[in-house]
Amino acid sequence: MNTVLIVVTLVEVLLLVVVLAGYLIAIAATLRRVSSTLGLVTFGVRAIESQTEPVGPALRDVNAALEQVAGALQEIVGTAQRETETTHEDAAGGITTASHEPPPSGG
16 A cells, blocks of 8 residues: 555656646746847847937937027017017007017907
């Protein structure tokens, strides 16, 4: 009877080892696929980095030009507001009635 229990226990342990080995092999295969995919992604990201590298200096130039345009537009708005205030002063006989609201539209 003891011999049968020992044999059954050994068979169970052997079966457990085989199942665990199978799962470990499956996990190792999955990790290899993931590693390969990550290698491809890394390669792609480096390609994107090298292809978009010239964009950085160009964007700095574009941003500088846009800052100049924004400054010029602010000056134009300031000039237009001053002219609007002057027009209101002339129409009111020297009394300032101007506000910062846009003039009413004729539509």
